[in-house]
Amino acid sequence: MLTDAAPGPSIFRDRNFVLFLTGQAISTQGLWIEKIAMSWLAWSLTGSAFWTGLIAALHFAPVFFLGPVFGVITDRVDLRRAAIFLNLLMAFTSFFLMGLSYSGHVTLGWMVVIATCNGILGSATTPVRLSLVPAIVPREYMSRAVTYAAMNFNLSRLVGPAIGGLVIAWFDVGTAFLLNAISYLPFIVVMMLVDINTTRGPETRQRRIWPALIDGARYAVADPMIRAMLLLSCVIAIAGRGMLELMPVFAEAAYDSGVTGLGILSSAGGLGAVVSTFMLSRTKSDPQSFQRVAVIGAFLAGSAMLGLCFCPWFELAVFLVGLAGFGLTAVGVGSQTALQLTVDNTLRGRVMSFWSATSFGGVALGGTVLGAISQWSDIRVTAGGSGLLIMLVAVVAIWRLGRAKALAPSAAE
Template identity: 35%
Template sequence: MVAWTGLWMQRIAVSWLAWELTGSAFWVGMVAFCDLAPAVLVSPLAGAMADRVDRVQLAMWTQIAIALQAAAVAGITYSGHMTIGILLVLEVCGGTAASFAQPARQTLMPGIVARADLPAAVAANSLCFAVARFVGPAIAGPLIAIWGVVPAIAANAVGYLFAFATIWLLRVDPKERRGHPVSTSLGREVLAGISYAARHKGLGPLLLYAALGAVLLRGMQEILPPFVERLFGRGAESLAILTACFGIGALAAGLWVASRGRLEGASRLAVFAALAQAIATVGFIATGYFPLGMLCAALIGGAASVHGISVQTLIQSAADPGYRGRMLSLWGLITRACPALGALALGALGEVFGLRWPTLVAVLLFLGVFAWGVARLRRMQQELEGTPAGPAAG
């Protein structure tokens, strides 16, 4: 909670810093891209590493790396020497560290709770992220408005130092602390993980559906400052409010999924929650009325939370334990690299066509992805939930 609160404070601050430095939606999108895109190259390696080394140790050292990156961004900005080029390089460094941290941390979950509790545990994990997504911006907005971006970024360094100092307190089943004995090269294990996902008749379509949805629907959330200023004519405080609305929606939806606490129906939730996110996105870009924008932001956050929790639960449950780290690293790649690609495209097109039309086109393209996902829903249910052949479960 402490680390993720700091993370969201830095995300808001860095996004606003890029907007202040350039006044360009393209460069705001490029900053988001540099933070998230390293996952394309790093996540498969990170997943293979998480399947062959001590996962607690890996999580610890990646968290200290994230703390050092935040301290560097805050220090250079405070000194007055920050440029958009330096910021891009530092965001690549932070994104690389985060890509290693994600599978290392998430693969520990089955070593902490029983298999029957995994759906609720995944939901609880996402709830922590949703609370931080609400609290972080709520703190960052006033900080940025009064004292600038430096305190908000420095808070992330403090948060991750705290995480580094406390993660060793976890009591993890020794059998789950490592994935498997090292028997081949890291490169071969990466390829084996990708092959496993491609062959799996449930995980393969699920991950592809999530990836396409993230490219087409998540870019808008990664470059919020231009939307805040151009659509609503507001500043940093409203950016924090909108980001908090995403978090509130995610928290409410996460509480519902956690109370549901079962695997049955998760595939259907994963597919249809993305459609709900697309509809709410249309509502967000169609209005210049800020309260309606806040409502749509909450709906987007809620739908994205249901989708993400459902996908993670299915991965944790269906993946072979020896491949779990690599499957979760592919999910990390989807949640980081795919929104980065969407943000870069949306930022570039936004400079030429404005922000509304490119976002609307992306939603229309997603409707085709949704139709493809619905056509494969029955098979995904059979493979991921053990649902017997026949009409899709409700």
């Protein structure tokens, strides 16, 4: 899984990629700061695990239905203009939410509306973002560019909430919304500066959306690796990341630690993500290696969540959340990078929109269902059940990988 092969030319010599990665790092941190702030605000307003899970779910639910459609559109549009337009809209919604928070007019109804709007914008943004990386770097840099961009985004998914928890504890939720609004501006500037080269199939603009979408689905289902990574991503999103969306409930209901405990638990998850990212940077740049990374990460995350079910001490819970962050980051980076290194460029927007639909749509479903379950039972029990499900899927995946490896030599003969 790790390699000591001689490195090629450094990806960080490429001006386009350095600019893109810098802008993305800033904007994605802001995005996840806002998500944790909205989850905490929903919990503060309602005291309900269900509403907390639902607000988190609305950020992701639209991608399940609209993501593949936006994936087809992404394969047709000018990526630069699309990225700038979408980031401007997201900055506007963040400034609006900040204004509501500072003026004292934020209500559950407004939160539902804004979370839904953000979910729709996120559905359009994800396939554009995933298609940008291969379009801004030369072919010889692509595998490393995809890897670092995937690690950056998935690291933000855990580091961002950690920062958000600390910002809420030290300042207030309005400051968290302000930071997110500002974070989009550097990325908009970057999109004006980078060179973008895209490859479109001859039929891309001519075919209607539905037939083009079916072509992408057939391509994804026919490839065993793509099919397996999409399934694993969906399960992890529902049972794993869906559980992390309820971290405000966990901090308060399980350990009575309030927003300070939320910041500590979120920071632990972020630290786990950092360690995972360091190890992933040494992973061999081929789809099979990242597929193994995803499966092993799933097993570790499931084990950590099962441990939370029986954990009476907050200090041990911090360690387990860190281990879960390590595993979930490995799954996110491993599955995304394996797909990016496999998919045909003319179908990239569609296939990666399927990944975002399973990943983010799964979070929406998981956040809602797990929030409803936790409303009527101990949240520790919910975490344990989620961990068991993840471990079961990981064990099956490990068995299939071993079987495929054993069959490979005989097939070669």
